[in-house]
Amino acid sequence: MxxxxxxxxxxxxxxxxxxxxxxxxxxxxxxxxxxxxxxxxxxxxxxxxxxxxxxxxxxxxxxxxxxxxxxxxxxxxxxxxxxxxxxxxxxxxxxxxxxMSGADARAARQLPEYRLPDVSQQKPPAQNMDSAPGEPVQEVSQWMPATPRDFVERLWPAARKVAQSLGLVPEVLVAQAALETGWGRKIPADSNGSSMNLFGIKADARWKGEKIGISTLEYKEDVPHREHAYFRSYASPEDSMQDYARFLRENPRYEKALQSAGDSHRYLQELQKAGYATDPGYASKIRSIMDSERFTGIVGQLRRI
Known part of the structure; x- marks a missing residue:
């Protein structure tokens, strides 16, 4: 054998x-x-x-x-x-x-039965869709999507609401969040938990809320390098979506991108030109996700619901 x-x-x-x-x-x-x-x-x-x-x-x-x-x-x-x-x-x-030997088998039969804890009565983490920018985070969610479908389905309701306020289609927001976080697997986190930061928005001097410091990949003259940076931290993915919209509206350099919201591809190009990300292929990578068969299939099903 x-x-x-x-x-x-x-x-x-x-x-x-x-x-x-x-x-x-x-x-x-x-x-x-x-x-x-x-x-x-x-x-x-x-x-x-x-x-x-x-x-x-x-x-x-x-x-x-x-x-x-x-x-x-x-x-x-x-x-x-x-x-x-x-x-x-x-x-x-x-x-x-x-x-097992006879003695081991007899000992195993005497072990107490293990029961899983009852979580049916546990309350889910609080979510606040209308929190003010910079409001301190009271509770950090531990959401971790198991699959890209789970990621899209979880974000879709908030994406529809925020996208409508910006004049975008929700696919743009979900695809951008997918690129920034690796479908939810690489959300900035530390020992206190996940930051729920879906769009890689850094915590500059204007940010008064919770923040998290991590090592991040940046590009200078198209050359990638690692640096330590602080990012905004939120109580939920919905809060991150809402703050993304506020961030764009409050920064004049993104005005041209918002004016192009009716054209998803042009919006992403203008967002990159305005310096939202240092990756030279940022816009094309988001479009690749949006145009992929898997992504369009999931979104198509959600739109029919």
Whole structure:
């Protein structure tokens, strides 16, 4: 079986899969070890996929062929990492799956039953859509979207309200927030929690509210570099949306961008020209998200509700 199980290191090997099933029925220690390695490989693949989506938020417009071969690459790399550079998950699972002795089994049966805490009566964090700019944050939400769909659905109601006040379509605000935060996975945070800052607005001398200091990537003459900066902190994503609108209205340099709100592409170009972001590809990256098949599919469903 050893030579066949080794073929499971190639993710397209169905022979290896059949041998794993046979070994599982026979309770083979070798098959158990191989199953745990395969499970670790699946876990690594999920990590790779999440890191790719977080680090390349503007690549949703890639062709189906590109995404197909990326998935093939991730699957094979995950298997190789699990086999040669294990993260320890397989060994831990294998130790827990080993048959227990009679004494261990009797001790396990005597353990108290664990019950999950009842959270049905817990109140959600307070949200204030109409808080004044610079108002101190009383409670910081820990919202962390699990998927891009969760991200869009969570922001859509506030985005519609704020976009209407600016003369924009809500897709612009949601796509910009997706780029700034990596679909909600890279919102500035510290030991006190998330800042809920969706648009990367920094805390300058005019800001009197809560703020958070982190390392950030900036561009000078199109060259990226790291620097420490302070960003505004909010009680909720809705507060961040509202403050974004106030920020644009109160800064004269964004007047031309607001005048172009009826044309989403031109609005983004004027926003970049006015210096909203130092990334030279800022506007094009937001447009790439807006035009992607996944994003338009989610938004289309929300508009039909």
């Amino acid at each position: 050893a030579s066949v199980l080794h073929n499971a290191g190639i993710y397209t090997s169905f022979t290896g899969l059949a041998e794993l099933k046979r070994g599982a029925h026979e309770q083979s220690p070798q098959a158990r070890k191989e199953v745990t390695r395969q499970f670790e490989a699946m876990f690594i693949q999920v990590m790779l996929k999440s890191m790719r989506e977080a680090s390349e938020p503007g690549n949703e417009g890639s062709s189906d062929q590109v995404r197909f071969y990326q998935q093939m690459f991730d699957q094979q790399i995950a298997l190789d990492l699990a086999r040669h550079r294990s993260i320890g998950l397989a060994e831990s699972l294998d130790s827990h799956l080993q048959p």
